[in-house]
Structure formats: structure tokens, C-alpha cells
Amino acid sequence: MRTVPLSERQLASFADKHAGQIPFDTGPRHLAGPGDARHVTHGLAAAGWTTLSDPLDAEIVMRSPDHRYRLQFDPQSTTSAWWRLRAENSDNGRGWYAEFGKRVPAEVLSGLTDALAAPASPPQDPWEPVTRAGWRRDEAGAAHSPDSLCYIERRPMSEFHHLPSWHIEARDARDAQYPGPRIWHAFLDEHVPDRLAGAFLTALTDRSPLQRGMFDHTAHHSAVKEPSPLSPQQVVDAHTARMKAIGAQVRAARRRQTTPAPRLPHTAAVQPTAHR
Template sequence: MPLTKGQLTTFADAHLGESVCEVSPRYLAGPGDARHVTHALATAGWTPRSDPLAPTVALDLRERSLDLAHDPQSLTAAWRLRSQPHATTPGWFTEFGALVPAEIISSVIDALIKPPPSRWHDPFAVLARAGWRSQPAAAGPAAGSRTAQSPDGLCRVHQSDLDRWAPGSFWQIETTAPEDDSVIWRAWASGSTPTHLVSAFSAALCDPAPLHRLKFARLGHRSVEQQPSALTAEQFVEAHTARIASLRTIVRAQQRPDRALPPLPLANRGAVASAKARR
């Protein structure tokens, strides 16, 4: 079911006339508006499957065996995005805690909607360019793992194994409180998750730009920096509408007979070879 003009109007009505703040670091900005995620999926043709009177949201794209569930009452896995396995490709999943900002999750959604990139991007290279520090690899069975930490030490990205073919390989991202290192939120991705999706999440995570929140919105932690934004609520709504319009253009281009969407690449070196072979 495509996104309707009425749904965009409802989004606008919830923001117009409100004061907008800039919040940083962005990974502690709080959940934000879930419609950053759901509006993009509806634009890409995903179908709602949930009870409209229930607090949960479920959408799927059956022709690609993809589904998303959002349960705002779950603290550990408020968002679950999954791809079912096929004969030649493994399934994969990602999960995000309740306080993961919707804008960061939506970076994964946008990467899922757009055609996969032709080049393989290492998420750790993305983080390193943003000044995140690599931590020494653990000894013993975890010797192949990698970890990167934000400059303020509050956010970490960890991959369990350098060999992406190895059973049990996974990604874990977590943010912690500055006062006691307690976990604020976690996110996970299976090792078979397409690497460009993990890279998109990493890029959104380490972006130094603040996120925008309404003045009394729920935040991720009391230590975040807030200041009035030069962005008006009207401009905030316009930016959301422009993003949706851009995604709609991409989806329509993919629906042309000569621009069929290629299958998602695997999260391994074989995916690069497959992508090159298709070009």
C-alpha cells in the first residue's frame, strides 16, 4: 500500500508549530519519530500486516521475502528487520533497541531500497574516517573479532569474526551511559547481513551532525547536548517530505522493465565478485 498524502499530512501536523532542538551525540538522541522508517517502507511498496488498533507495526515485501516488525514496548528489540533464506542466499536479520534513533535505522532502510553499491565498503573503514578508534583484538577464540569506539567512548561497534563465512559471526552495536557504562541501547546484525546495510548504519551512527528533536521529545540520555535549532518545524517536515519523494523516484526507476532491482549481495567477498560479474 503506497504512502498517502493524508499520512504525510498527519506527520506534518504532529510537528508544525513545535520548537525544534539539535541533539548530540546523535546516537543518544532518543527514538525520534518511527515514521522516518515506516513512511520509507510504504513508499517502497511494503504492505502493512498489523492490526491498526494495536501498538505494534508489521510490514513486509513478500516478493523479496523481507519483513519488519516494530514493537515500541520492547526495550531490547523494538525493531526487527529480516530477510528469509533462499536457495542460493542465506537469510539475515537486524534488531534495534527502543532508544536507537529512527533516523539511524532509516539509513538501513534507505540502503535497502536503493540499488546495492557496486563497491564493497568495510564498516570499520567508514568509522575510522570519522575518527572512531580501533580497539585491540581479543586473544583466544575471539582473536578474529574487531571493535571500534566513538571518540567519546560511549558507542562501540563490534564484529565477532573477520571470517564472514564462519558460523556465529555477528555484529553488535551498543551505546553506554557516561556515568557508569550501563547499556542504553543495543543493536545486532547477523553475519550474513549485506555489508552495505551495516556500512549505512555505521555511517549514520558516526555522522557528527546532530539530530533534530521536538523540544519535549524523549531522549536517549540526560547527558546529551541540546540547543535551539535554526531549522524550523516547517523545514523539518519539508526535509522528510523531500526524502520520501526522492525514494519514490528511485523506486519508480527500479520498476521500469529495463531497471529491475538486482538481488541483495551477500555480506562476503563472494558478493563483490557477483556484483562485478553482473556489471
């Protein structure tokens, strides 16, 4: 399939929205609110994913160039999951499923989708970035954010699941024994590769803030918002630079796949020495 790059019109639309917003650094990330969904969809488009849905439809459906992966974003969903990501069975691995709630920060989800679009990286321990960020581990092995409003759990095998699956939730504070209403959730089934789970957890536990507009009211009331040192244009430029980097990475990987292996120099066959 021919790759259709992200268009200048699509980037201009992103710029039009953000150029007029005064950015505020917002953290921690799990309380920053959903942000702009185009952090996810533009990244996949830059990687060559195609859009299958009607451009005038609120629902967005995208498919990877090899047709194995499918992303669905439905902001009108009556369920708690607005993002659904599926992988079909292939010669390279089992199929899998992941879903994410409507208030998951798009920049955190894009950590996973960017890794999905990138060439496969060496295996990593998904817990490593969580430990590095200083999240507390309890006796059951779950990790809790410093403010205790987000937790990460890898639920063990059961009679229904042969491998552990990932469950991440951010919840409002009520008291130590009874957590409050759920803010957002993420579920990654037992076949999601560790490198993708690790990419999501790396983006989630990153201590650097996310940029939200001054009058963006989607962040949790406990989030800390401070005027950002970044200008609106710098926010737009960072997005554009990321799209270019993803496109360059995909093109480089494609060249490596299509470049034939170098031919060995021709040498004359050595004739066996006759015995006298």
C-alpha cells in the same frame, strides 16, 4: 504486487506532530533518543512495502514487495529489542536477522532500511565511515565513539558462527572499567550484507545532529541540544522530500527491470562465397 504509495493522510499526520515542535539540534547521534519511528516506516511505505498489522494495533508489521523482507516494530515488547528485521533465504542470498533496541535513533536505523529498499550498491568496507568519523579503534578491533559511550564490534567466528556478526551498543558512563546501563543496542547477524551494515554505521557515525523537539525528554542527559537553524516546516519538508526521492528511486528501478533489451537491427545473412 501493486505498490501502494505513502498516502497524503500519513504525511499530514507526520506534519501535524512536527509542525508544532520547536526543533533542537541534538547530538551525538547515539545519544539523541529514538525520535519518530515514521522515519523508518514511512521510508519503507514509500518504497512499496505493505503493512500487515492491524492499523489500530501498537505493533507494526511490514513486508517488502517481493515478500523476502519483514520488519516488526513492537513498542510494547517485553524484550530489549523493539525493532526486528528478517530476510528469508532466496536465490540472491542467505537469510539473515537484525534487531535494534527501543532507544536506537530512528534516523540511524532508516539508514539501513533505506539502503535495503534501494537497488543494490557496489560492495563497500563497513568500517570506512567509522574510520572517517574519527572513532577510536582498540587492540581488539572494536571502535569507540569520541565520548566512549558507544562502541562497534564485529565479533569473530566461533564454533556457533561461521562468519563474524555485528554488535553495537550505547551505554551510560560509569567508569573506564565498568560501563553503565545499556541505552540501546543493535545486532546484525553474520549474513547481513556488508552494504547494509555499512549504511547503518554511516548513519550512526555521521557528525551532523538530529532534530528533536524542544521538550523531547528521550535524549540521553549527556546529549548536547541547541536551537536548530531549521524551522518546523523545514523539518517536515525534508521528510516529505526524502519520501518522494525514495519513491522515485524505486519507480526508476522498476522501469529498468521491465524495459526490454533493445533489439539488434536485422541484417541479411551473409552467404558464403563459392569457390571456383
